[in-house]
Amino acid sequence: YREQCPDSEVLGIDVSPETNALAVEKGWATAALAPDDPAFEQYVRSGCELVVIATPIAAVDEYFERLSAWDYRGIVTDTASTKAHVLAAAEQLLPYPHNFVPGHPMAGSEVNGIEGARADLFKGAHWILCPDENTAAEHFQLLHEIVTGIGARVISLSREEHDEAVAVVSHVPHIIASSLVELASRHADDQQALFRLAAGGFKDSTRIAAGSPKLWSGIAFDNAEALGRGLDEIREIIGRFAHALETGDRETMIALLSAAADARRALPAAWVPSTEKLLEVRIPMEDRKGVVAEATTIASQAGCNIQSIEIDHITEDSAVLSLVLTDEGDVGQLSAHLIQAGFSVSFSPLSPKEHTHVD
Numbered sequence: 520y521r522e523q524c525p526d527s528e529v530l531g532i533d534v535s536p537e538t539n540a541l542a543v544e545k546g547w548a549t550a551a552l553a554p555d556d557p558a559f560e561q562y563v564r565s566g567c568e569l570v571v572i573a574t575p576i577a578a579v580d581e582y583f584e585r586l587s588a589w590d591y592r593g594i595v596t597d598t599a600s601t602k603a604h605v606l607a608a609a610e611q612l613l614p615y616p617h618n619f620v621p622g623h624p625m626a627g628s629e630v631n632g633i634e635g636a637r638a639d640l641f642k643g644a645h646w647i648l649c650p651d652e653n654t655a656a657e658h659f660q661l662l663h664e665i666v667t668g669i670g671a672r673v674i675s676l677s678r679e680e681h682d683e684a685v686a687v688v689s690h691v692p693h694i695i696a697s698s699l700v701e702l703a704s705r706h707a708d709d710q711q712a713l714f715r716l717a718a719g720g721f722k723d724s725t726r727i728a729a730g731s732p733k734l735w736s737g738i739a740f741d742n743a744e745a746l747g748r749g750l751d752e753i754r755e756i757i758g759r760f761a762h763a764l765e766t767g768d769r770e771t772m773i774a775l776l777s778a779a780a781d782a783r784r785a786l787p788a789a790w791v792p793s794t795e796k797l798l799e800v801r802i803p804m805e806d807r808k809g810v811v812a813e814a815t816t817i818a819s820q821a822g823c824n825i826q827s828i829e830i831d832h833i834t835e836d837s838a839v840l841s842l843v844l845t846d847e848g849d850v851g852q853l854s855a856h857l858i859q860a861g862f863s864v865s866f867s868p869l870s871p872k873e874h875t876h877v878d
């Protein structure tokens with residue numbers, strides 16, 4: 520972020536003095552302190568615009584409590600992999616819970632701590648934001664700007680759907696990766712000879728198993744229900760492979776493998792923004808709460824990518840939300856769903872030049 524905005528001030532807070540020293544040395548933070556340093560409170564009380572809580576889930580409450588004690592009125596976001604606990608804690612502990620916009624970058628590393636940090640970690644990645652009907656459009660706009668500024672793409676997801684969705688694409692895969700390593704470990708001898716045979720396939724599908732057990736145990740228990748359902752389902756899926764094998768059913772085996780191969784091949788390696796053809800969607804915001812959450816979630820569901828957000832204040836109590844979309848997703852579906860939700864929307868093509876001018 521500081522590469523994008525070298526004039527910005529970023530105060531890092533970490534329990535590890537080595538981490539704080541390295542963060543400043545690398546230029547990722549302008550200053551970095553221990554949580555109990557009085558300068559932390561001073562900084563939060565003196566106009567800090569945004570707080571990003573990127574600790575393990577177990578430490579989040581402590582920071583919500585501090586922000587409450589310091590009557591912090593700015594925007595708060597987080598990076599936690601699960602939202603069940605964080606949402607309940609925000610509601611209970613934060614003085615202004617509507618200023619909390621949950622976030623979750625869908626990128627990371629199995630390397631624990633600051634050693635795993637890279638300036639380009641989020642380039643081409645998706646970053647979930649979970650605004651709700653109480654989220655101010657300006658708060659979402661600022662977070663959107665920061666996240667897209669570091670090269671990620673924002674996906675708006677409802678708070679209710681978040682944990683269920685990430686259980687399937689992140690938490691079940693982690694348990695499976697750990698299970699694959701456990702299987703091989705059981706068969707490896709003292710010299711670990713079997714692991715020397717492990718090539719790309721094993722390594723590709725188990726990299727994440729090297730992640731922090733403490734962090735992942737926190738994630739697993741915070742998302743126990745959805746993870747439990749996902750594990751039941753994966754048992755059933757593995758059972759279908761096993762059954763095809765037992766019954767010599769080659770046709771089913773081919774069908775199961777083909778369906779997975781097609782779906783996997785269709786996954787892009789990374790998201791590349793396409794900004795040749797831009798489309799502006801203008802949505803009047805008067806007399807309605809939560810327009811930004813509703814409209815951006817509908818856009819994400821339709822696979823549309825919002826490149827930037829503007830809020831045009833027409834009069835004191837009326838404004839228009841303007842979303843600039845890149846040439847992706849199903850605009851027909853977006854339009855139909857926005858109209859179905861009761862919005863009176865207008866679409867107009869925009870050239871990248873015009874957009875630069877608007878900015």
Ligand SMILES: NC(=O)c1ccc[n+]([C@@H]2O[C@H](COP(=O)([O-])OP(=O)(O)OC[C@H]3O[C@@H](n4cnc5c(N)ncnc54)[C@H](O)[C@@H]3O)[C@@H](O)[C@H]2O)c1
Nearest residue numbers: 533534535573574575576578598599600626627628631632
């Ligand atoms: N690892 C990933 O790939 C990944 C991806 C997306 C989101 N997340 C989420 O982001 C959060 C951080 O994960 P991570 O992988 O960066 O963890 P990490 O263990 O690599 O880093 C956590 C940092 O928090 C510090 N810390 C721990 N307790 C603290 C406290 N009480 N006060 C201040 N600092 C404290 C640690 O010293 C460390 O520097 C977690 O909630 C995790 O679920 C992780």
Ligand SMILES: O=C(O)C(=O)C[C@]1(C(=O)O)C=C[C@@H](O)C=C1
Nearest residue numbers: 600624625626627628629689727
């Ligand atoms: O790529 C990795 O190493 C990750 O661990 C990233 C990963 C994942 O893909 O499951 C891990 C945890 C998150 O909450 C989000 C992303």
